Amino acid sequence: MANSTSGDSVTSRLVRVLETFTPTRTAQTAAEIGRRAGLPSSTAHRIVGELVDAGLLERDDDRRVRVGMRLWELATRSSHALRLRQAALPAMERVQARVREHTQLAILEQGEALFLERLSDPEAGANITRVAGRLPLHACSSGLVLLAFGDRALQESVLAGPLRPLSRRTPTDPAVLRRKLDEVRTLGHALARGYVEEVSTGLAVPVRDEGGRAVAALSVVLPHDSPTELALAELRRAARSTERALAHVR
Amino acid sequence: MANSTSGDSVTSRLVRVLETFTPTRTAQTAAEIGRRAGLPSSTAHRIVGELVDAGLLERDDDRRVRVGMRLWELATRSSHALRLRQAALPAMERVQARVREHTQLAILEQGEALFLERLSDPEAGANITRVAGRLPLHACSSGLVLLAFGDRALQESVLAGPLRPLSRRTPTDPAVLRRKLDEVRTLGHALARGYVEEVSTGLAVPVRDEGGRAVAALSVVLPHDSPTELALAELRRAARSTERALAHVR
Numbered sequence: 028m029a030n031s032t033s034g035d036s037v038t039s040r041l042v043r044v045l046e047t048f049t050p051t052r053t054a055q056t057a058a059e060i061g062r063r064a065g066l067p068s069s070t071a072h073r074i075v076g077e078l079v080d081a082g083l084l085e086r087d088d089d090r091r092v093r094v095g096m097r098l099w100e101l102a103t104r105s106s107h108a109l110r111l112r113q114a115a116l117p118a119m120e121r122v123q124a125r126v127r128e129h130t131q132l133a134i135l136e137q138g139e140a141l142f143l144e145r146l147s148d149p150e151a152g153a154n155i156t157r158v159a160g161r162l163p164l165h166a167c168s169s170g171l172v173l174l175a176f177g178d179r180a181l182q183e184s185v186l187a188g189p190l191r192p193l194s195r196r197t198p199t200d201p202a203v204l205r206r207k208l209d210e211v212r213t214l215g216h217a218l219a220r221g222y223v224e225e226v227s228t229g230l231a232v233p234v235r236d237e238g239g240r241a242v243a244a245l246s247v248v249l250p251h252d253s254p255t256e257l258a259l260a261e262l263r264r265a266a267r268s269t270e271r272a273l274a275h276v277r
Numbered sequence: 278m279a280n281s282t283s284g285d286s287v288t289s290r291l292v293r294v295l296e297t298f299t300p301t302r303t304a305q306t307a308a309e310i311g312r313r314a315g316l317p318s319s320t321a322h323r324i325v326g327e328l329v330d331a332g333l334l335e336r337d338d339d340r341r342v343r344v345g346m347r348l349w350e351l352a353t354r355s356s357h358a359l360r361l362r363q364a365a366l367p368a369m370e371r372v373q374a375r376v377r378e379h380t381q382l383a384i385l386e387q388g389e390a391l392f393l394e395r396l397s398d399p400e401a402g403a404n405i406t407r408v409a410g411r412l413p414l415h416a417c418s419s420g421l422v423l424l425a426f427g428d429r430a431l432q433e434s435v436l437a438g439p440l441r442p443l444s445r446r447t448p449t450d451p452a453v454l455r456r457k458l459d460e461v462r463t464l465g466h467a468l469a470r471g472y473v474e475e476v477s478t479g480l481a482v483p484v485r486d487e488g489g490r491a492v493a494a495l496s497v498v499l500p501h502d503s504p505t506e507l508a509l510a511e512l513r514r515a516a517r518s519t520e521r522a523l524a525h526v527r
Contacts, residue, residue, distance in 0.1 A: 041288065097386070104298070106303075113408065
């Protein structure tokens, strides 16, 4: 029935179905899902039907399906994502109240920065990150912090490339990136002016465990030429506060 | 391979595995999962192995597994839960900054109130709700609002009971609950003094769609005898703001 080594177990097909849903593609027909997941139409219809029966997908009025509230509930209620963001949220709210720009929480996930939370001031500027969205590690301040205070092997793997640019200012030269990571370790924070978008500057600090490893990054996104002193002081305070809160929930 | 009508499809077994994880049981061995899900040990081990391969579960150092970050990401990034909470969050932050008590967002899910978001002031009092947690509709202010401004058939089904109490003050008499729902519709908000816990009072307002149906409830949890005027004014403003934000993201 299932064969996990071939990569084509029922579970893996189910994941392929779920992966066809994205922030901008929230409703699809079973036929569309099958095409995008590379599954035969009959298989796609059957899996979608089972997921609907289980409440993991929900049917629309017009025969399209969406990610179900039940899937969100099961994925969230006992997740590390929830514990981390509950530990960080009060501190993030203070940062946002003082700095009044986008305030973000990210972790390392499968070699990328995964954003667990984002608070946005209605007046704040451009920011392409989303909750549950990802960015490459070398191309954003959160990723630089996760990389600089992370696993040595991961650093070498990222430095080995490819280092794809998001903007003209994203570092794509391994030597430049290596110096940048040294700088991040020395300063204890990462400043990424224009790396993600030329109009904005990312500033991130690590949330560290007892061993000094970054378990998360707290960051703000500022307009490109903003001063960073206030934001840096607030982020550092928020990181300490999150570390204390995490020590309690463990 | 799969039989969705028998309720024992691969998908439904996978859901039974995921359901064994709760806010207080975040790490389990495959054997524990099998026992709690009512699955043969070999089946549990195989499904857990497939879920780990797919990244939906993650292995601990000590052979236990946890809900994986990948599952959270897939369940969240295109979910209605995320859209709703992103629409409500700025307004909730204002409520919390003014009222300085627990501020919550709930929706109707499978006949219960499911809490999508909770902001808590470090100084705020007791509150048993959690993000991705549930409460019975008749027993909390959010549920009363979702019920009063919801589907008539659902109201009758809840009124038909059983109406289990959470505290000595939870309404368990259908006639009392029916009058309460009338009151909620008349006033446009629900006040639940001591329904969930005797020490606290819930106050909720509906977030409504164009047809007047409650799509969500915004609520605060106050100490039992608190005045409610400020909180009510703030909640009403937050509901209007959330309704406007939702009109944009649809």
